[in-house]
Amino acid sequence: MSPSAIVTISTGNEGKQLEETSDNIESVHVLQAELEDGAFHKSQFDSEKDKTKFRQYEDACDRVKNFYREQHEKQTVAYNLKARNDFKFKVRAEMTIWEAMERLNTLIDESDPDTSLSQIEHLLQTAEALRNDRKPRWMQLTGLIHDLGKLLFFFGVEGQWAVVGDTFPVGCAFNEKIIYTDSFKNNHDYGHEIYSTKNGIYSPGCGLDSIMLSWGHDEYLYYVVKNQSTLPPEALAIIRYHSFYPWHSAGAYKEFMNEKDKLMLEAVQEFNPYDLYSKSDKAPQVEELKPYYLELIDEFFPQKVIKW
Numbered sequence: 001m002s003p004s005a006i007v008t009i010s011t012g013n014e015g016k017q018l019e020e021t022s023d024n025i026e027s028v029h030v031l032q033a034e035l036e037d038g039a040f041h042k043s044q045f046d047s048e049k050d051k052t053k054f055r056q057y058e059d060a061c062d063r064v065k066n067f068y069r070e071q072h073e074k075q076t077v078a079y080n081l082k083a084r085n086d087f088k089f090k091v092r093a094e095m096t097i098w099e100a101m102e103r104l105n106t107l108i109d110e111s112d113p114d115t116s117l118s119q120i121e122h123l124l125q126t127a128e129a130l131r132n133d134r135k136p137r138w139m140q141l142t143g144l145i146h147d148l149g150k151l152l153f154f155f156g157v158e159g160q161w162a163v164v165g166d167t168f169p170v171g172c173a174f175n176e177k178i179i180y181t182d183s184f185k186n187n188h189d190y191g192h193e194i195y196s197t198k199n200g201i202y203s204p205g206c207g208l209d210s211i212m213l214s215w216g217h218d219e220y221l222y223y224v225v226k227n228q229s230t231l232p233p234e235a236l237a238i239i240r241y242h243s244f245y246p247w248h249s250a251g252a253y254k255e256f257m258n259e260k261d262k263l264m265l266e267a268v269q270e271f272n273p274y275d276l277y278s279k280s281d282k283a284p285q286v287e288e289l290k291p292y293y294l295e296l297i298d299e300f301f302p303q304k305v306i307k308w
């Protein structure tokens with residue numbers, strides 16, 4: 001066979017080159033991955049998913065609309081500073097990652113228009129979709145744990161508005177790319193002499209790590225995982241910014257990015273479809289999958305019992 005073209009196949013952590021003839025080149029797409037037996041497997045995100053069926057907030061039920069009305073009113077700079085401070089000086093629980101997944105299982109996320117499955121199922125769906133596309137092991141694990149910050153709900157917060165939902169910066173003007181942007185009119189910081197200006201308390205290029213994102217499961221889990229795992233910076237960014245849709249999907253707040261954020265944005269965008277579109281997959285078999293994921297957890301969380 002005389003190869004007439006070289007096609008780069010995304011296998012996750014490293015690009016892989018495959019020699020292809022011009023006859024079958026069209027059947028090769030990005031997001032294909034080589035199976036162990038050498039056959040090629042097409043990512044389900046290429047064709048099976050009708051992406052227009054997700055995140056339809058205008059058509060969402062009252063539960064979702066009421067959730068955001070409350071969140072957009074109550075996530076202020078003052079609340080953010082208080083929540084960060086409360087977080088720092090307490091250990092709320094000590095348990096393994098798997099115990100945390102089981103503990104989270106009773107929470108039904110009020111902000112989510114796309115799934116009524118339990119959280120353990122959503123975590124396993126995300127991880128399995130990544131594994132299915134042969135994404136690197138650290139990314140599969142990130143999928144497995146990315147929403148564990150929702151445990152906050154069981155640690156005495158005032159409501160789901162302080163835990164779930166899309167995130168956005170506080171301390172500068174609320175961008176119109178945030179969903180239900182009108183509901184910020186009831187936020188105490190709306191119209192504030194500094195917080196309502198475009199840059200607010202930040203300066204262009206300061207880097208997202210210097211921005212106060214609305215407090216919730218992403219920020220909380222980022223701090224929990226940061227010093228207790230060997231996960232790479234991309235994993236930490238995925239955890240911290242996966243709900244920051246106005247940035248990673250709508251292109252807002254780019255002016256605050258620094259060089260590092262450009263790389264992190266790529267990782268967050270690579271991860272996002274696995275979080276979002278796997279929500280329509282059938283419920284995973286938790287007990288069957290458990291041994292694989294227990295081993296994966298051990299690989300990146302050497303001390304096993306985590307301080308939450």
Ligand SMILES: O[C@H]1[C@H](O)[C@@H](O)[C@H](O)[C@@H](O)[C@H]1O
Nearest residue numbers: 109111112164165166242243
């Ligand atoms: O409703 C969802 C859910 O709470 C997710 O966990 C969060 O990451 C999303 O951004 C949000 O839209």
Ligand SMILES: [Fe+2]
Nearest residue numbers: 146147242243
């Ligand atoms: Fe999330």
Ligand SMILES: [Fe+2]
Nearest residue numbers: 122146147275
């Ligand atoms: Fe998620």
